[in-house]
Amino acid sequence: MKIFNQIKLDKESSSQHLYIQLYKALKDMILEGTLKKGDRLPPIRKLSDFLEVNNVTVVSAYRILEEEGLVYKRIGSGTYVAADSYEKESIKNYSQELMEDDYNQAPMIDQGHIQLEEDMINFASATPSPNLFPVDDFKKVLNEVLDRDKGLAFGYQESQGYYPLRVALKEYISIYDIHTEENNIQIISGAQQGIDIIAKGMLNYGDYVLIESPSYTGAMAVFQSRGAKIIDIPLEDDGLNLESLEKKIITYQPKFLYIMPNFQNPTGISYSLQKKSKIIKIAEKYNLLIVEDDYLSDLNFYADDNKTLKSLDKNDLVIYIKSFSKIFMPGLRLGFLVVPKALSEEVLMAKHATDISTSGLLQRALQLYLQKGIWKQHIRYMEEQYRERFEIMTKCIVEFMPENVEYTLPKGGVNFWLKLPDGLSSKELYEIAVKENIVFAPGNLFFLNNKNTSYFRLSMAAVDNKEIEYGIKKLSSLINNLLKPKNKGYIQPNQYTPIL
Numbered sequence: 018m019k020i021f022n023q024i025k026l027d028k029e030s031s032s033q034h035l036y037i038q039l040y041k042a043l044k045d046m047i048l049e050g051t052l053k054k055g056d057r058l059p060p061i062r063k064l065s066d067f068l069e070v071n072n073v074t075v076v077s078a079y080r081i082l083e084e085e086g087l088v089y090k091r092i093g094s095g096t097y098v099a100a101d102s103y104e105k106e107s108i109k110n111y112s113q114e115l116m117e118d119d120y121n122q123a124p125m126i127d128q129g130h131i132q133l134e135e136d137m138i139n140f141a142s143a144t145p146s147p148n149l150f151p152v153d154d155f156k157k158v159l160n161e162v163l164d165r166d167k168g169l170a171f172g173y174q175e176s177q178g179y180y181p182l183r184v185a186l187k188e189y190i191s192i193y194d195i196h197t198e199e200n201n202i203q204i205i206s207g208a209q210q211g212i213d214i215i216a217k218g219m220l221n222y223g224d225y226v227l228i229e230s231p232s233y234t235g236a237m238a239v240f241q242s243r244g245a246k247i248i249d250i251p252l253e254d255d256g257l258n259l260e261s262l263e264k265k266i267i268t269y270q271p272k273f274l275y276i277m278p279n280f281q282n283p284t285g286i287s288y289s290l291q292k293k294s295k296i297i298k299i300a301e302k303y304n305l306l307i308v309e310d311d312y313l314s315d316l317n318f319y320a321d322d323n324k325t326l327k328s329l330d331k332n333d334l335v336i337y338i339k340s341f342s343k344i345f346m347p348g349l350r351l352g353f354l355v356v357p358k359a360l361s362e363e364v365l366m367a368k369h370a371t372d373i374s375t376s377g378l379l380q381r382a383l384q385l386y387l388q389k390g391i392w393k394q395h396i397r398y399m400e401e402q403y404r405e406r407f408e409i410m411t412k413c414i415v416e417f418m419p420e421n422v423e424y425t426l427p428k429g430g431v432n433f434w435l436k437l438p439d440g441l442s443s444k445e446l447y448e449i450a451v452k453e454n455i456v457f458a459p460g461n462l463f464f465l466n467n468k469n470t471s472y473f474r475l476s477m478a479a480v481d482n483k484e485i486e487y488g489i490k491k492l493s494s495l496i497n498n499l500l501k502p503k504n505k506g507y508i509q510p511n512q513y514t515p516i517l
């Protein structure tokens with residue numbers, strides 16, 4: 018790390034974003050030969066700690082270097098210098114253009130990050146506020162695991178996952194009508210990793226993948242990173258447009274379809290049971306694999322039927338992904354897959370290649386947490402907390418949003434999807450709202466071409482009741498103002514956090 022001492026970032030007065038300063042400093046080090054071909058750049062967290070900057074600053078700087086061909090990423094290993102100083106003539110040098118035309122002007126929001134200050138009303142994050150995390154209970158099970166398993170808790174865990182945890186999860190999902198064997202369960206370090214290893218195990222460059230439009234940004238990023246061609250299918254109030262689905266299966270012969278049938282991200286809609294059954298029939302007809310991302314079905318308030326597709330899948334065509342991030346603690350990075358038998362080997366190999374195994378200590382603690390029944394109490398507690406917010410959010414949207422703002426109210430989950438009157442851009446609303454200390458997720462983030470849309474997502478996961486009322490009233494009045502002469506917003510560089 019010593020050589021990185023020479024990087025001097027101006028955090029106070031410079032008008033240039035920190036990630037651009039860092040990018041330039043690293044580029045100079047490569048071109049001057051301080052960093053040589055094959056040298057490994059420090060891991061993101063290490064460098065961000067060392068320079069006392071946000072992780073995103075380092076991620077963004079590395080990305081520009083990668084786009085310029087100065088560094089390359091080796092999956093699971095790190096970022097390496099690709100070119101030597103003597104090769105500098107051949108280095109694609111479009112930094113000026115890149116910085117002026119793109120990065121300087123495109124706010125971080127376009128790259129999926131929001132700027133967050135302490136007192137902001139955060140409708141952008143679908144992640145629960147940390148004060149809802151069951152820290153004391155989890156501390157107790159962690160201690161118990163350490164007393165019981167001692168060093169074993171810190172050894173490598175089997176790649177498929179700690180066996181007793183898989184048994185416990187098998188029991189847990191049987192309540193949701195998913196009946197499987199522990200051998201079909203794969204523990205993952207969060208649903209994001211689940212999506213990633215499925216893509217790693219199944220996709221080759223140029224393969225087609227079908228998704229909903231709009232869809233989850235993190236999944237699109239994974240498929241893109243594999244070189245897949247992503248085809249989107251319009252989402253209706255009760256699920257995918259089936260005609261379009263069938264046509265696209267025939268035209269593109271996709272490797273799989275990725276969907277979130279319950280409380281979809283970002284729209285909050287749930288597929289009707291009828292559509293779920295039809296999709297299963299279509300999958301059987303075309304032998305189509307479906308990746309079902311169940312990141313939130315536990316938070317059901319009013320849906321009569323929030324069955325998972327997996328529970329309807331009799332032909333082992335659905336790869337089921339379960340995340341605990343939204344109802345438990347995202348930082349644990351724990352989730353699981355139910356994998357069709359035909360794919361178990363590919364998935365296991367991809368998991369092994371990615372991180373060998375998910376933390377054994379945390380898997381053991383979660384198993385104990387489930388076994389002791391604390392999990393059930395916690396889910397009930399989260400349901401209560403969220404139900405109240407959900408009701409207030411619903412009431413405020415109905416009461417305060419201008420009449421020409423459109424929405425379909427969800428029956429559960431944490432996301433509300435709204436549409437501004439035609440001609441108004443949600444990005445413009447975002448820029449104005451930021452100045453009023455309110456953030457949300459503009460709709461363009463969730464569409465394939467990132468096009469500017471009038472849609473936007475409001476999440477209630479990280480806001481309290483008072484903030485909801487104040488925030489929705491304020492947003493409503495900003496929309497009313499936007500309907501009058503136009504305002505232009507400006508975003509101050511600050512702390513950025515990913516929209517998840």
Ligand SMILES: Cc1ncc(COP(=O)(O)O)c(C=O)c1O
Pocket residue numbers: 143206207208209210233235277282310312339340341342347351352516517
């Ligand atoms: C639809 C969806 N899938 C997956 C994830 C990632 O979840 P995890 O934290 O379990 O990796 C998110 C996070 O917001 C999400 O919204």
